[in-house]
Amino acid sequence: MKTLLILIFPAFLFSCMTVPKNVIYFQDLDKYRQNILLNDTAIYEPVIRKYDELLITVSAPVLDQVNVAQFNLPLTAYLTPGETEIQQSPSIQTYIVDRDGAINYPVIGRIHLAGLTKSQAIEHIRTLVSNYISDPIINMRIISYRIIILGEVVRPGPITISQDRISILDAIGAAGGLSIYGNRQNVLLIRENDNGSRDFIRFDLTKSDLFTSPYYYLQQNDKIIVEPNKTRLLDSKYGAAEGYKLSVLSMAFSAFFTITSTTITIFTLLRK
Secondary structure, eight states, X not given: OHHHHHHHHHHHHHHHOOOXXXXXXXXTGGGGTTOOOOOGGGGOOOBOOTTOEEEEEEEOOGGGHHHHGGGSOOEEOOOOTTOSSOOSOOEEOOEEOOTTSEEEETTTEEEEXXXXXXXXXXXXXXXXXXXXXXXXXXXXXXXXXXXXXXXXXSSOEEEEOOSSOOBHHHHHXXXXXXXXXXXEEEEEEEEEOTTSOEEEEEEOTTSGGGGGXXXXXXXXXXXXXXXXXXXXXXXXXXXXXXXXXXXXHHHHHHHHHHXXXXXXXXXXXXXX
16 A cells, blocks of 8 residues: 555646646647648738828839839938938938828829728839839838837837838737736737727737737737736735745645645545
8 A cells, every 4th residue: 555655646746746838828829730821811911091102213224214213202311300411321311101091202292092002102102203204113111110019018118110021920029928927818819990980909928829910910000918927926916935935835725725625535536
């Protein structure tokens, strides 16, 4: 009997020492067998929105250079406060999409762009400019593409995006990742739409459903809020030292009652 008890009791203790499930990302990823079916988010392209800042340049074959100049905003330079000479390098001016979703473009006039993807906007401008220049080349960049991350991440704050798309994982990675106090099961995404409405989407980073979500790729000015876990909430309520003591005490009592009840059960079985 004693030998059996000695073998069972350590095995029970080791079985209780498991990794917390609320820390590991994408715990059910194995069910996809290494491959996740991609949906339309795989070919996501940013959509131009009201109040976006756009950098648009036009180029063309050498013979049309004179005509090209009229479609590009002139370079500008600014005086440094307190200085009398311009020392900064000239920069290209940008376009701001107004509240009606349009920009004022040289020669052509107002062009409505809000609601178009980047490639659609480029093609639309190219078609209009083609009435004046043969085979124009249009380049566009969304300068105002940034994401804001708040809460339990290593480096909270705004993140400026240089590429055409960014996923929620890329954004969290750019912020240094979630801290150990971040609640991975309740990450909030706030998205403001052009019609004045807001979307509030919650993600569970311990599940792989995120990869097939239509919100996997972010849009301009999306806000991500990583909420604190229970440990952080205890710390804020009682202070770090008191919260730690309560956590340890709670674990100790839980372990004590579990071990006691298991030991009584084992002895009861051995007596029969």
